[in-house]
Amino acid sequence: MAERGPPNLPDSRAGLSPDSPRPRSRVLACVNCQQRKIKCDRKSPCANCLKHRFQCVPATQTRTRKRRFPERELLGRLRRYEELLRQNKIKFDPLHKDESSVEDDIAESRSDTETQEDQDESNGPSPYRHARSDNDHEPKPKQPTIINGFREATVKFSWDQMYASDDHIILGSPKSSVDLATLHPEPVHIFKLWQIYLEKINPLLKIIHAPTLQGRIIEAAGNTAKIEPRLEALMFGVYCMSIQTVKTETFQSMFGLSKDDLLARYQFGCQQALLNCQYLRSDNRDCLTALCFFLYSLQPNTNPRSLSSILGIALQLAQRMGIHSESFLANCSVFEAEMRRRLWWSLTVFDARLGELSGIKTSSLNPTWDCKIPMNVNDSDLWAEMKEPPVVQAGATESTFIVMRAQIADFVRSSSFHLEFFNPALKKIAKKLPNGGDVATFEKMMEDEFFKFCDEENPLHFMTIWTGRAHFSKCYLLEAYAKYIDSSTPPSQAESDALVAQAFRMLDSDTKIITSPRTAGFFWAARAYFPFPAYFHIIHDLKKRPISYHSNQAWEVMNANYEARFTCSEGYDYPLFAIFSNVILQAWEALEEVIRRSGEPLAPPKIVVTIKQRLLEMTPNAPTPSNEQSDGSLDTLLDQPPMTMPMPMEFGMGLGNEGFFSGIGGQSDFSGPDPRLFTSMQPPLTSDLNHLNWMSMFWGMRDGRGW
DNA sequence: GTGCTCGGACCTTCAAGAAA
DNA sequence: TTCTTGAAGGTCCGAGCACC
Numbered sequence: 005m006a007e008r009g010p011p012n013l014p015d016s017r018a019g020l021s022p023d024s025p026r027p028r029s030r031v032l033a034c035v036n037c038q039q040r041k042i043k044c045d046r047k048s049p050c051a052n053c054l055k056h057r058f059q060c061v062p063a064t065q066t067r068t069r070k071r072r073f074p075e076r077e078l079l080g081r082l083r084r085y086e087e088l089l090r091q092n093k094i095k096f097d098p099l100h101k102d103e104s105s106v107e108d109d110i111a112e113s114r115s116d117t118e119t120q121e122d123q124d125e126s127n128g129p130s131p132y133r134h135a136r137s138d139n140d141h142e143p144k145p146k147q148p149t150i151i152n153g154f155r156e157a158t159v160k161f162s163w164d165q166m167y168a169s170d171d172h173i174i175l176g177s178p179k180s181s182v183d184l185a186t187l188h189p190e191p192v193h194i195f196k197l198w199q200i201y202l203e204k205i206n207p208l209l210k211i212i213h214a215p216t217l218q219g220r221i222i223e224a225a226g227n228t229a230k231i232e233p234r235l236e237a238l239m240f241g242v243y244c245m246s247i248q249t250v251k252t253e254t255f256q257s258m259f260g261l262s263k264d265d266l267l268a269r270y271q272f273g274c275q276q277a278l279l280n281c282q283y284l285r286s287d288n289r290d291c292l293t294a295l296c297f298f299l300y301s302l303q304p305n306t307n308p309r310s311l312s313s314i315l316g317i318a319l320q321l322a323q324r325m326g327i328h329s330e331s332f333l334a335n336c337s338v339f340e341a342e343m344r345r346r347l348w349w350s351l352t353v354f355d356a357r358l359g360e361l362s363g364i365k366t367s368s369l370n371p372t373w374d375c376k377i378p379m380n381v382n383d384s385d386l387w388a389e390m391k392e393p394p395v396v397q398a399g400a401t402e403s404t405f406i407v408m409r410a411q412i413a414d415f416v417r418s419s420s421f422h423l424e425f426f427n428p429a430l431k432k433i434a435k436k437l438p439n440g441g442d443v444a445t446f447e448k449m450m451e452d453e454f455f456k457f458c459d460e461e462n463p464l465h466f467m468t469i470w471t472g473r474a475h476f477s478k479c480y481l482l483e484a485y486a487k488y489i490d491s492s493t494p495p496s497q498a499e500s501d502a503l504v505a506q507a508f509r510m511l512d513s514d515t516k517i518i519t520s521p522r523t524a525g526f527f528w529a530a531r532a533y534f535p536f537p538a539y540f541h542i543i544h545d546l547k548k549r550p551i552s553y554h555s556n557q558a559w560e561v562m563n564a565n566y567e568a569r570f571t572c573s574e575g576y577d578y579p580l581f582a583i584f585s586n587v588i589l590q591a592w593e594a595l596e597e598v599i600r601r602s603g604e605p606l607a608p609p610k611i612v613v614t615i616k617q618r619l620l621e622m623t624p625n626a627p628t629p630s631n632e633q634s635d636g637s638l639d640t641l642l643d644q645p646p647m648t649m650p651m652p653m654e655f656g657m658g659l660g661n662e663g664f665f666s667g668i669g670g671q672s673d674f675s676g677p678d679p680r681l682f683t684s685m686q687p688p689l690t691s692d693l694n695h696l697n698w699m700s701m702f703w704g705m706r707d708g709r710g711w
Numbered sequence: 712g713t714g715c716t717c718g719g720a721c722c723t724t725c726a727a728g729a730a731a
Numbered sequence: 732t733t734c735t736t737g738a739a740g741g742t743c744c745g746a747g748c749a750c751c
Contacts (some may be wrong), residue, residue, distance in 0.1 A: 030723085037743085040717090041744085042742095042743065063741095
């Protein structure tokens with residue numbers, strides 16, 4: 005072989021004097037050149053990709069260096085193999101003589117097996133390895149015995165034999181005529197989608213271990229005909245998730261097909277791959293993660309109630325695997341337990357969100373389980389063979405966002421204001437929160453111990469800080485509603501002002517996230533949280549006090565948020581947009597009425613002008629029930645009292661009952677143009693919380709097609 | 712002749728242990 | 732704390748092959 009010249013690296017030692025500042029990171033050969041094993045000039049795009057008109061995907065250093073194989077693990081492995089030889093009555097010269105405790109050895113060998121298998125998995129399957137049992141990762145009993153293990157395995161095996169194929173009961177039958185390999189994108193697009201996943205999805209979910217999965221994907225991309233089913237399901241899941249984050253207008257040029265077509269193809273692929281790995285009976289984390297991706301990808305185009313039902317199945321699968329329980333997780337390897345915790349928190353937070361969207365009064369976000377909060381560590385601190393948990397970091401890490409999210413969710417699931425709405429009986433078993441679950445105390449703790457380490461210049465940290473603060477504001481509002489819901493004493497003026505300030509902050513935080521170029525990549529997540537509680541609180545306050553010292557600020561804050569959210573929307577759901585708009589217009593009319601009496605001139609704020617304009621544009625063509633019941637004109641629409649407007653059942657159901665905000669900040673002392681609005685919304689409160697249902701729908705309103 | 716694949720030599724990086 | 736070692740990971744040359 006010819007002598008190789010100096011490596012063509014920008015940070016090549018040859019080109020650096022000892023005093024030269026060390027470059028921050030190596031520029032790696034692009035994915036395409038790496039794969040083809042050819043020289044890459046490391047430009048973007050590189051000469052090879054330019055020449056062949058490939059999409060040049062820069063490689064990232066996400067693979068972490070493996071620890072050296074410690075000797076004790078080698079001995080452990082040897083012990084295991086000796087045990088296997090003994091079990092099979094094969095003569096050999098043992099290194100480990102006479103085992104004193106068979107059970108100890110079995111336990112150890114099981115642990116070693118798990119480690120080894122995890123390692124195998126992290127190394128990536130050579131194109132196709134035997135489909136391993138779905139119970140690979142199943143936590144083992146703490147004191148396993150051969151008999152117990154055998155019985156368990158036998159029973160499971162028997163069930164599997166009796167009911168060979170029943171996975172079609174939810175996702176339909178597998179289509180044997182479809183070759184899944186043909187549904188995969190070109191390798192270069194696989195890497196592009198993976199890159200998008202790493203940049204835009206992974207930081208906010210962290211339910212896969214990127215360094216591990218990257219190796220597996222690179223290997224699988226080379227031969228899509230022979231991908232192990234669970235990895236295949238994961239890969240399709242990654243495609244589905246990544247596609248959602250690409251703007252429709254740029255999609256065609258990037259992938260050559262329409263976004264909808266490609267999404268449908270990959271969702272179908274994911275569905276088929278899930279069927280291939282028997283997802284309903286599988287206890288495998290990859291399989292559950294793929295199902296989770298599949299469900300996330302359905303969210304923008306699926307009725308939340310339908311999605312919530314299917315997510316219920318995923319949660320049931322998760323609980324069967326024991327990923328919600330620390331006693332189960334104690335039997336997993338450190339790595340596996342941590343990945344399972346991340347997955348569980350992701351599922352519960354997703355479930356809670358869908359619950360809000362669909363008005364379901366049960367939530368998996370409750371104190372009945374004890375899964376710990378994910379550790380604040382980087383992915384490089386985790387590896388499959390690790391025996392000891394990593395050191396949890398005090399500062400910001402790659403997991404900052406998911407840890408923040410889990411911290412808040414953990415607080416909420418034990419807080420009385422949350423349980424009051426969802427299941428007051430669970431208050432008895434909720435853990436005691438600092439200072440009685442006071443939101444302000446919790447927020448201060450999070451600011452001191454968490455946010456102060458974040459740097460707003462960093463997109464993930466920016467997202468963490470402002471998502472966190474928006475959630476705190478929502479907690480303040482909920483806390484107040486819980487406090488005053490049965491109280492005959494309304495909140496004081498100061499308390500009312502403080503609540504309005506929280507609503508402002510919630511909208512401000514949301515506006516920051518939506519408009520900041522730093523978080524543009526995270527828009528897919530931000531759009532799922534329309535800050536309706538804030539809008540509704542502000543509007544209610546404006547109806548009561550059309551002219552107050554903060555009314556100008558209220559319109560400004562709403563203007564800014566409305567503009568941020570609706571100028572970047574790809575479409576509107578007409579009935580829900582109409583309802584939202586109507587509520588805004590009612591508040592405006594209240595102010596208009598007061599000003600008109602004083603004879604002063606009044607120019608409508610931009611949000612009002614835009615809404616009227618939009619409604620006018622949408623009404624003639626809108627295929628909604630309103631067209632069937634009215635002439636569809638804007639005047640007719642706006643003349644209708646909001647609660648007589650055609651609307652989905654969920655909206656109607658609480659409105660004839662009780663209004664969520666009744667009882668807060670005084671009674672019906674406002675003088676809006678249409679008293680029917682708030683008279684229908686403000687009957688006296690009772691202890692019946694059904695009125696929360698419709699509020700929970702508003703809670704979930706979001707822009708875009710699904711709100 | 713051109714272009715592609717991929718084995719494997721060579722190079723860089725960095726964890727881990729030894730030495731100071 | 733610094734130095735040394737050596738394994739893991741990254742680069743890309745060039746042999747071998749297919750195709751026109």
